[in-house]
Amino acid sequence: MRFIFAMVAAMALVSGVAAAEPEPDCSVPESLIPAEVDLTRAASEIKDRHRLDITVVGSGSSVLSGPDGARFAYPAQLEQALKERLPGYEIKVTAHIEPRLITADMAANIPKLLAADQPALVIWQAGTADALLGVEPEEFRTSLDQGLDAIAAAKADAILMNMQYSPRTETMLSVTQYADVMRWVTEQRGIVLFDRLAIMRYWSDEGTFDLYSATNGYAMARRVHECIGRALAAQIVNAGHLDAGTETTR
Amino acid sequence: MVKASPPPAAAGERDLRLDLFRGVALWLIFLDHIPENIANWFTIRNYGFSDATEIFIFISGYTAAFVYGRAMRERGFVLSSARILRRAWQIYVAHIFLFTIFMAEIAYVAATFNNPLYAEEMNILDFLKQPDVTIFQALLLKFKPVNMDVLPLYIVLLLLFPPALFLLLRQPNLALAGSAVVYAFAWKLDWNLPAYPNGVWFFNPFAWQLLFVFGAWCALGGAHRLAGVLRSHIVLAIAIVYLVFAFAITLTWHFESLDRFVPGWLADWMYPIDKTNLDVLRFTHFLALAAVTVRFVPRDWPGLKAPVLQPAIRCGQHSLEIFCLGVFLAFAGQFIIAQSSGGPLLQTAVSVLGILLMIATANLISWYKSIEGRSSSSRVKTPDADLAGGEA
Numbered sequence: 001m002r003f004i005f006a007m008v009a010a011m012a013l014v015s016g017v018a019a020a021e022p023e024p025d026c027s028v029p030e031s032l033i034p035a036e037v038d039l040t041r042a043a044s045e046i047k048d049r050h051r052l053d054i055t056v057v058g059s060g061s062s063v064l065s066g067p068d069g070a071r072f073a074y075p076a077q078l079e080q081a082l083k084e085r086l087p088g089y090e091i092k093v094t095a096h097i098e099p100r101l102i103t104a105d106m107a108a109n110i111p112k113l114l115a116a117d118q119p120a121l122v123i124w125q126a127g128t129a130d131a132l133l134g135v136e137p138e139e140f141r142t143s144l145d146q147g148l149d150a151i152a153a154a155k156a157d158a159i160l161m162n163m164q165y166s167p168r169t170e171t172m173l174s175v176t177q178y179a180d181v182m183r184w185v186t187e188q189r190g191i192v193l194f195d196r197l198a199i200m201r202y203w204s205d206e207g208t209f210d211l212y213s214a215t216n217g218y219a220m221a222r223r224v225h226e227c228i229g230r231a232l233a234a235q236i237v238n239a240g241h242l243d244a245g246t247e248t249t250r
Numbered sequence: 251m252v253k254a255s256p257p258p259a260a261a262g263e264r265d266l267r268l269d270l271f272r273g274v275a276l277w278l279i280f281l282d283h284i285p286e287n288i289a290n291w292f293t294i295r296n297y298g299f300s301d302a303t304e305i306f307i308f309i310s311g312y313t314a315a316f317v318y319g320r321a322m323r324e325r326g327f328v329l330s331s332a333r334i335l336r337r338a339w340q341i342y343v344a345h346i347f348l349f350t351i352f353m354a355e356i357a358y359v360a361a362t363f364n365n366p367l368y369a370e371e372m373n374i375l376d377f378l379k380q381p382d383v384t385i386f387q388a389l390l391l392k393f394k395p396v397n398m399d400v401l402p403l404y405i406v407l408l409l410l411f412p413p414a415l416f417l418l419l420r421q422p423n424l425a426l427a428g429s430a431v432v433y434a435f436a437w438k439l440d441w442n443l444p445a446y447p448n449g450v451w452f453f454n455p456f457a458w459q460l461l462f463v464f465g466a467w468c469a470l471g472g473a474h475r476l477a478g479v480l481r482s483h484i485v486l487a488i489a490i491v492y493l494v495f496a497f498a499i500t501l502t503w504h505f506e507s508l509d510r511f512v513p514g515w516l517a518d519w520m521y522p523i524d525k526t527n528l529d530v531l532r533f534t535h536f537l538a539l540a541a542v543t544v545r546f547v548p549r550d551w552p553g554l555k556a557p558v559l560q561p562a563i564r565c566g567q568h569s570l571e572i573f574c575l576g577v578f579l580a581f582a583g584q585f586i587i588a589q590s591s592g593g594p595l596l597q598t599a600v601s602v603l604g605i606l607l608m609i610a611t612a613n614l615i616s617w618y619k620s621i622e623g624r625s626s627s628s629r630v631k632t633p634d635a636d637l638a639g640g641e642a
Contacts, residue, residue: 031506060370099370132373134448137526168363169371170285171584172356174396184521187509212591214363221367 026208026227032199033231037192039157039240045120046242051090052082054236055117055156057106057147058125060099061164064221070095072222077229078123085233086242094119102129103140107147114154122151123194123232125161127178137181144185159192159235160185165200167212192239199231200224264316266554266563267547272309273566273612276576277605278302283397283580286587288594289601296504298496299523299535303400307458308536310404310569311465314411315418319470322415331412338408342391344574345401349388352395355581377447387446394445394452397577403453406443407462410455414463422467429463432456437527450526457528461536480544489538496535564612571615572608579604 045052056062056075063073070076075095082091094117096109103126114122124147130140144160151158162182163175179197186193204211209224237243278293279302295301314334322330360375377384377393387393391402417425435441436456443451468476479485499520502508523529553559565572583600590596 034506060373061368065366065369100373128370132370134445136449137522164368164371166368166371167286168359168365168588169368169374171396171581172359173371173374180522187517210591211367212588214365218366221365224367 026203026223026230028199028202028231028234032195032202033235033238034192035238035241037190037239039121039159039192039236041155041157042121042236043240043242046086046089046240050088052086052092052121053117053119054078054082054091054093054121054123055113055119056093056095056097056123056125057110057113058095058097058123058161059101059106059129060097061128062095062125063097063099064218064225066218070097072218072225073097074225074228074232075123077226078232079229081230081233082236085237100129100132102133102135103127103143103147104135107143107150110147110150111154114150114156119154119156121157121159121236123159123161124148124151125196127175127182128163131163131173131175131178137177140178141181141185144182148185148189148191157191157240159194159232159239161194161232162197165197165204165211167204168214192235194232194235196228199228203227265549267543267549267551268309268312269563269566270554270559271305271543271566272313272569273562273564273572275302275305275309276565276569276572277562277608279306279400279573280576280580280604280608281601283577284583284587284597284601284604286584287597287601289598294539297500298493298539299500299529300532300539303453303525304461304528304532304536306400306569306573307403307407307461308465308540309566311407311462312469313465314408314462315415315466315469318411318415319419319466322419327412327416330415334408334411334415338405341401341405341408341570344570345391345398345405346389348398348401348574348577349395351578351581352398355585356395384446390446392444392446397580399452400573402451403455403458406455407459410459411462411466414459415466418463418466418470422470422472426463426467426472429460433460433528442526452526454527457526461528461533480541485541486545489541492534492538493542496531496538561609561612564616565608568612568615572612575608575611576604579607 042052056078058075062075063069073095075093075097079091079093082093083089096113098106101109106124106126110122110124126144126147127140148158148160160182162179166173175197183193183195200209200211203209203224208227209220211224213220278295281287281290282293282295282302284290290296293302318330318334321333356375357378360372360378363372384393391405394402414425414429417428433456436454441456442454445451464472499512502512520531523531525532547553554563583604586600587596
C-alpha cells in the first residue's frame with residue numbers, strides 16, 4: 001500500500017498537480033489495473049496528435065441521477081483525471097448513457113456512435129442490465145463480440161467495464177455469470193477488462209467506502225464515481241504507456 | 251458415493267456414505283450461497299471444476315432409485331410412481347415456501363434501501379410492481395430468484411423419474427445410454443426450459459438428468475458392475491491426475507498472474523466451463539472425485555460410526571428439510587452481514603452458526619421421527635421413503 005501511495009505522490013509531483021485538490025483515498029492495487037494489454041491506438045493518438053478522444057458507452061451505472069448527475073459521474077471524472085495526469089494534451093470524453101439498455105442494443109448502437117465521435121478509445125460498460133433481465137449468457141457473449149468487432153473495425157481501442165460491486169443486491173441479482181463471460185471475452189480478444197467489480201470490492205474490504213450502507217446520500221455516490229474515474233485514468237495511462245518519464249509507476 | 255459392494259437389493263442396509271457426503275454437500279451449498287463469505291474458501295468449488303451441486307444431485311438420484319426402486323419392484327409401477335410424485339409435490343411446496351420468504355426480504359429491502367449509487371441495480375425490485383405476473387411465474391417455476399434453482403431442477407427430475415426408473419429396473423444400461431443421448435441432444439440442440447422474465451433455467455434439467463440417472467444406475471447394481479474398474483490402479487491414477495489438473499486450473503482463476511501458464515489452445519478448448527449445461531469437464535471431475543472417494547472411504551469404513559461424522563450424516567438423512575433451511579439461513583446470514591457491514595469475523599460466525607442450526611434441526615427431526623415411529627409401532631410398518639433411514 002505504502003508503495004502505491006508513494007507512486008501516486010511521485011506521479012502527482014512529476015505532472016505538477018501536487019497542489020491541486022486533495023485526492024480521495026481510494027488507490028487501487030496494481031494487480032487490478034493491469035498493464036499487460038496495450039492500448040496502441042490511444043498511445044499513438046497521444047504521441048502523434050497530442051489528443052485523446054474517448055467514447056463511453058454504458059447503462060444506468062455509468063451515470064448518477066439528478067440534473068447534475070452526468071457532471072459527477074465517472075465519465076466526466078475520467079476526463080478531469082486524465083487532464084490532470086496528461087497536462088498539455090487535449091482530452092475529450094463523450095458519454096452515451098442510456099439506463100436499462102442491454103448489451104445487444106448497445107452493440108447495435110455502437111457503429112453509429114463511433115461514426116459520429118471518431119474516438120481512439122471506447123470504454124464499454126455492460127452487464128448489469130443483462131443480469132437484471134436474465135439475458136442468456138451465450139447471447140450476452142455474442143452481443144459483446146458483435147460490439148467489440150465494430151469497435152475494432154473503427155480502429156479504436158476498447159476497454160470493457162463490468163458491473164458495480166453491490167453487496168446489498170447480491171442475494172437478488174447474480175452478476176457472476178455475466179462477469180465471467182466478460183472476463184473470458186476480454187482474455188480471448190486480448191483487450192483490457194476494467195474490473196470495476198473487483199475494484200469496488202477491494203474498496204469495500206479496505207473500508208474505503210461503506211457499500212453496504214442503505215441510505216448514504218449523493219456524497220458517497222459522487223466520491224465513488226470520482227474514484228472510478230481516477231482508476232480508469234490510471235488504467236488508460238498504464239495500458240497506453242502514456243506516462244513516459246514516470247516509467248516507475250508501472 | 252458409488253458403492254463397491256453388492257447391489258442394495260441384496261444388501262438392504264443403507265449406505266451411510268451417501269448420507270455423509272450429502273450432508274457435507276448441504277453445508278457447502280449453504281456456505282456458497284452467502285456471497286460475501288470468507289468461509290466459502292473452504293468449499294470444493296474453489297479446488298476443482300465440479301461443486302456441491304453435483305454431489306447433491308448424484309446422491310439424490312442414488313437414493314431415489316434405492317427407495318423407489320424397491321417400492322416399484324415390490325408394489326408395482328402405479329403405487330411407486332404415486333409416491334415419487336408425492337415427493338415432487340412436497341419439494342414444490344417447500345420451494346414456494348422459500349419463495350415467500352424471499353419475497354418478504356425483497357420487499358423489506360425495497361422499503362429501506364435507497365442508495366443513489368445503485369439506482370440501476372435496484373431495478374431488480376421492479377417485479378414488486380407487478381406481483382400478479384411475478385407470483386404466477388414463480389408458481390410455474392419460471393421465475394426463480396438467485397440461489398433458488400436447485401429445488402425446481404429436483405422437481406423436474408422427480409416428475410420424469412417414474413418411466414426412467416421403470417426402464418432402469420429392466421434395462422439399466424439402455425436407460426443410462428438413453429440419458430446420455432438426451433444430454434447430448436440438450437447440448438447439440440440447445441434444449442432447456444424457459445425462464446421468466448428472460449432466458450433459460452440456470453440448471454438445465456435435460457443436461458443435469460444425466461447425473462441423476464447415473465446415480466440411480468449406480469444404486470441399481472451399476473456400482474457393483476463398476477467395482478472392478480474402480481479397483482484398477484490405472485483408473486485411480488487417471489482420476490488423481492485429472493483432479494490435480496483441475497486444481498491447477500482453478501488456481502489460475504484465483505491468481506491471475508498464473509493465467510499465462512495456461513496455453514491458448516487449452517483455454518480455447520476448455521472455456522467456458524458451463525455449469526448450466528453440466529459441462530463434460532464438471533461431470534468427469536465429479537466422476538474422478540467419486541472414484542477416489544470410494545477408493546479411500548469403503549462402505550464399511552469404521553469412521554462412518556465415529557461421533558464426529560454423525561452431524562453430517564444426520565443432515566444428509568433429512569436432506570429436503572436441511573436444504574430448505576440452508577437456503578433460508580443463507581438469506582438470513584447475508585442479511586445480517588449486510589446490515590452490520592460485517593467483516594471476516596462476522597462472516598465466520600454466521601457460517602458456523604448456520605451449520606450448527608442445520609445440525610440441531612436435523613437432530614430434532616431424527617428425534618421426532620424416532621418418537622413418532624415408536625408410538626405408531628403397532629401399525630403395519632410400510633417402507634416409507636422418509637423412514638428408510640433417509641429420504642430420496
